Amino acid sequence: NAGVMQNPRHLVRRRGQEARLRCSPMKGHSHVYWYRQLPEEGLKFMVYLQKENIIDESGMPKERFSAEFPKEGPSILRIQQVVRGDSAAYFCASSPQRGDGYTFGSGTRLTVV
Amino acid sequence: DAKTTQPNSMESNEEEPVHLPCNHSTISGTDYIHWYRQLPSQGPEYVIHGLTSNVNNRMASLAIAEDRKSSTLILHRATLRDAAVYYCILDNFGNEKLTFGTGTRLTIIP
Numbered sequence: 001n002a003g004v005m006q007n008p009r010h011l012v013r014r015r016g017q018e019a020r021l022r023c024s025p026m027k028g029h030s031h032v033y034w035y036r037q038l039p040e041e042g043l044k045f046m047v048y049l050q051k052e053n054i055i056d057e058s059g060m061p062k063e064r065f066s067a068e069f070p071k072e073g074p075s076i077l078r079i080q081q082v083v084r085g086d087s088a089a090y091f092c093a094s095s096p097q098r099g100d101g102y103t104f105g106s107g108t109r110l111t112v113v
Numbered sequence: 114d115a116k117t118t119q120p121n122s123m124e125s126n127e128e129e130p131v132h133l134p135c136n137h138s139t140i141s142g143t144d145y146i147h148w149y150r151q152l153p154s155q156g157p158e159y160v161i162h163g164l165t166s167n168v169n170n171r172m173a174s175l176a177i178a179e180d181r182k183s184s185t186l187i188l189h190r191a192t193l194r195d196a197a198v199y200y201c202i203l204d205n206f207g208n209e210k211l212t213f214g215t216g217t218r219l220t221i222i223p
Contacts, residue, residue, distance in 0.1 A: 004156075033210065042200065042213035043157065056210065091156045102211065104156030 004029075004094050004105035005074075012111045013082045021077040021108045025094030032075045033102070034067060037089045049075060082112045117201045122218040125191050133186040133217055135201030140181050145204045147211070148175065148186045150197040157200065157213075160186065196221045
């Protein structure tokens, strides 16, 4: 049973480009959470999704950031017009039920140059 | 969210027990105490969680104070692979998000 799969592991974007981060939850998990981790800091919650629904996006910046979890396929975190401050590690977690047994992926490290 | 307080860093010798403390004086009656750890360049990994009673699993033990205002994660015999940042997190059952602090960076000395 594969764990939470995130890709790419490393992503380099120039300022102004778009970044698309993908997360495939564990088999049987229908709840997905995205977190961001800046260097030397703890993880910060961004958004919680279930299939085709955004449940809580209270941690998501209001502009340039969006997330989706379609009926088929992985969850996508999209960052438009990236800036240097977006450089961070982005982690995805999944759970079988709300708030139960989180499993994290290995993250995508975004570098904006 | 109720807040936790942990030491920034700790060191321990290999093959010795490690006691990682966490204070959570504002814990509510329905808050579970979770511990995660994050190895370098990895995502957080679940370690253990508990509500009131002490808990044991294959990775660690969790000792919870009687008043629940503090807890201690116990690694019975530290190995070099236990070097990581350890996060103590309060999670109200059913809450959909975890609030991570800065954790305790554990260094294991060979």
